[in-house]
Amino acid sequence: VSDDANAQSSNSQVDLLAAALAGDATSGAKTKKKKGKKGASVIDDDASENAIDPLAAIAPNAESTSRSAADDEALQAELLAAALAGSGPKVGKKGKKKKQKKGIAALLGDSESEDERVSSSENVSDQNSAAANAASDLESTEETDGEADVELDTNVSIDDLDEEAKEEFSSFIEEVENFTFAGRVKKAKAKAVVTKQNQKQSFGTGGEKFTSVRFEDVGVSFGGKQVLKSVTWGVKTGDRVGLVGKNGCGKTTQLRMLAGEVELDHGEIIRSSGKTKASFLRQEFVDELVLSRTLREEFLASFTEEQAAVAAYEQLEQEVASAGENGKLDQLDDLLNKLEEARLKCDELDAWNLSPRIDRIIPGLGFTEEDLEKLVGAFSGGWKVRIGLGKVLLKNPDLLLLDEPTNHLDLESVEWIEGYLRQCDLPMVIVSHDREFMDRLCNRIVEIEAGEAFSYNGNYSRFLEQKAEQRKAWEAAYERQQEFIREQRRYIKINRKSVARAGQVKSREKMLLRMERNGELVREPPRGVKPLVFRFPPAPRSSRDVIVMDEVTHGYGDRVLFRDVDIALERGDKIAILGPNGCGKSTLLRLMVGIEQPQKGDIQCKELPNAVLAYFEQNQADALDLSKSVLETIQAAAPSDMRYEDIRALLGKFLFKDSSVENKVESLSGGEKARLALCKMMLTPANILVLDEPTNHLDIPAKEMLEEALQHFDGTLVVVSHDRYFVSQVAKQILAVEDQELVLYDGDYKHYIERNESIREKLTERAIKGVTDIKAAPKIEIQALPEQSEKKRKKSFGGSGIQSGKVKVMNAKRWNK
Template identity: 50%
Template sequence: MLRLEHIRKIYPTGEVLKDVNWEVKAGERVGLVGVNGAGKSTQMKIIMGEIEATDGEIIRPADLRIAHLTQEFDVVPTRTVREEMWTVFVEANAAQEEINEIQHKMAEPDADLDDLIHKLDRAQRKFEGLDGYRLESNIEKILPEVGFEIEDGDRLVSSFSGGWQMRISLGKILLQDPDILLLDEPTNHLDLETIEWLENYLRGLTTPMVIISHDREFLDRLCTKIVETERGVSTTYLGNYSQYLLQKEENKNAQQSAFERQQKEIAKQQEFVEKFRASATRSTQAKSREKQLEKIERVEAVVSDVRTLKFKFPPAPRGGEEVATITDLTHSYNDKILFLGANLQIERGDRIAFLGPNGCGKSTLLRFITGNEQPEDGSAKFGTHNIIPGYFEQNQAEALDLNKTVMDTIHDEVPDWENREVRTLLGQFLFSGDTVFKKVESLSGGEKARLALAKMLLVPANFLILDEPTNHLDIPAKEMLERSLKEYDGTMAIVSHDRYFISQVANKIVEVRDGELIVYNGDYHYYLEKIEQEKAAEKARLKAEQDAKKKAAKKAKNEAKKANKKKAATR
């Protein structure tokens, strides 16, 4: 259906893609993985025709329809949902506008009705030829499919959250009936509930897909094939993300074993050549083996993985048992109540992940705990005995001084350090060479996240407060952060939409629900089990209620019949 053959891409700054070869067939869901800067988005752009490859070719049918769902949802807030859906039908839209314009002119006092009637007839024929009247029914069908009520079609796009705006974008794409769907970081900025909905929805489609995502759980549940790009070269692995990791490790081990065996054999043959090169009786054999050594196809040693973060959080200073206390917390935003008498005790050793839909107040709660914001009523405060917080803000642009250089950002925090020490720390976070002199304002989202993490290491803390710490980090960087947090011996409060990350680092889940903080004393998998049990119990309760109502209605009906019979008998 679509194949990339020997794709190469060179920018003025250097070669990004060297030799990329992979394909997507009917029914496949391909995950593109690799570190930030590996060229994943470049491959998407080449497929879309937005940029040209330096070399190689894309093999595809001429009439192949490709649709692209980006992480910045392409919607206009002032349109209604139905109007936004209509925008995908460009030609039909133009024909409809022409019809509307002609009809408007026909209402004018001095209108040339004969001429306008002919124009209206032509415009309506054109609209019918574009199947315009069926398109409206297509929109009516797609609305409930992506989760909307029919009446939602008349609401403004701006009245919906980011997650629902993603559904509008997805609906627009599906209306185009694409042959291949390209998804570029589709889960960014979505809450867990919406991510799970998107996952399940996409699994139900038969449309082939190419997916770029740093969400390992998303890749695991969706992908049937993984294409890794490393050092400009692609490698294809069959299966989902977990299977790719296993295959990659097996391939590395097999390659290293083959390399070591070959090196041992080469050394043995070279020893023979050196020993008998000058021998009167065996020099011919020695020369023959030397020629064989020259022709042998060498197995390459396993190249160490691409450079990624290497760091540890400093040991946590000893603090009190009570790390933070939230008491009778009440707070609203505009007309929305976020917290209504919420309570929570955070104790030493807790590694809490706060869950809940976007806008429920998770980040606000962290700001209350740090004292960066004050609640309307109640309190959120640190414990009294030696609690030293370290705070990672969600929006790094606000947390870092944009006018400073990378070097100065660290140096100003530790003025006693020598340049060599600062460079060593920055090197662990992949800032090397002249990149340490870049202004913070010119850094990418991932670079800002790495710099903020580096800054956190400068002061030992015993209570890490992390608001979306994995945003903008690639998968290897996320894995390093997970390892560091697992080794960290302090307390943590985390807000994250990365399910895999949560499952790796949290030992307690707190869900923000209906203004309360619901505590689950276990990890993420324990939380999922409990949620399923709660849903099952609620389902059983509703069924019991319905059965009781039916039983009561039946009883009332029977009693009414008896009463009517009795009444009839006494007449």
């Protein structure tokens, strides 16, 4: 064979041998020659295209593909050895070969319509799915067939690629790895080594002045659903980290991990000391307050460890005192030693001075000595937040964890907590959907997206800027990746039947499959996702007056909240009730819906003709049955004639899809519970919506979805909310509680702040430009029902021209006499 090989000319011998191994010498030689030419021209064209690529620095190497005589001689020997070994394609393996080609084609592209494929845009999720299917096909082929004419090892190292593919791949990965999962993990690990070395040099035995806690490649799943994939970020003294992301992405879960309440599936949490202690102010902390306790008793209840230590000391003290009487003198030495240990424990915890510790903290929280003897139930929602914050600070934490601390707070209370936390030396991690609060307080933002963490230095405004810049780079990296994949597909398609380039084709196939296997694909950036939309059921026809209050005075004990209220709300009104914490806004709603009765006067709502009322309480989400699943919750509240398909469709509108409807309510985040509670309201059509803080716990997309739904609601709306932007988008009139009186501003929220200079200055100072600026309420055209075309009566005040699509005027009996 060797003599025969030397007797033939180099080029013709290579072509003939290749064709012979393929089973058709004549057609094989022609195909080889033709394909070789075409391959060179396509690659040269690709290089020309890349020359004008904005990311030209990462254009792949486009060297000439012509082969030398030495290459041909080496290839001759390879082909002849393969022929002797019987490794060429075999006719009897057609089924196997077809299976493999199909699997590879899923990632590498269909060889019949390359031009159409190149010209069309490609979705990375489809690509990832195809890659997974390709890998699955290859694995199943290896299991079912005894032999393989091409063994494709997808675990190949980059060093196993041919030099040309290796150079192209290395150049490409170097440019895009910051946007691949594998690249981010690599970078995080390198940073973690430095962090651990610094910790060994800097940290002592706990209680140190400098605290550091860091997530390292942390992942966790609940009920088979992966919540966190690979989270790496940290917080240290001086940091006020804002944790942001969509509802259900794992923000609260990470706070619970830092508090030691959730076990990790993988990864670790690195602490500066084994004694580093975190205190956690939960979303639902109000439910943990005992309303019948005095404020002092509630604060004392924070000292669980200290009180246990004091109780143990007192018990040992009694045993020592009664040792002689009980005949235990022989145990006295042992009891005295235990007593001394208990005393030292109390000293370490400063357990002897619990009341003085409370006295030191209350002035900063805004409480007085007299307040300590008041019942917790007497304080409003805003002051209860101060109680909760005081309880966690009394634990002397090294790390402060705050989950939605501004829920229920008015502007004055939010400004107080901002100032208080800015003066606090503790490192802190804050979860909040209040963008202005995060902007004014945080100095670093960590965003959770697709199970990973992305860290940005600066406040929320700076985060938005950096994210926009990163998005541009991300999109460029993704487009570069797609072009790189298309180039490799072209090369593979053109040279698939070329024996001379069989090794290079195989290397590129391995390279593309390896990218998916090793997390080296750039995920497709979000593309202008269509906002979620839902609509409240059409409001049943109601009477003209829907809520009437006649000479109403109400309060608690000697305290009067409002007096001599005389109002009538009409069909189609959209009113927001505003006022400071504790002024009686939620109380006013409870009076309207009949939960409470006024001390003086009369209220009518449900008693009026055709009134159908839906009431969303401030803690409506907390009233859900935690033992039920999402689906069971809605099925239990749905009308008996409501079909299963309609229930599932309704849940889908609130993002409960597929298997997520089987999740237990207890496993839902605060935002998911709020969405479920809103979903329940949709089951029965209503013409009066009374909503108390409906946006608490909702993320930005969910808030916008609710805003849009309320704008299109054709019934009457009465809402209490401290979310000023939300109010500006849904309310047409403002009802302000001012000095025990209700004052109407017959216009939207922008109209209201224009008439309150002090409020306008504060809001202007706080606003994130282009994000939370107060705008006029949008004018929404709502199709009026035919029977609503009756003649309208005129009201004595109103006529502001602000309309919701229906032509409306105000009732004469509308306000305080």
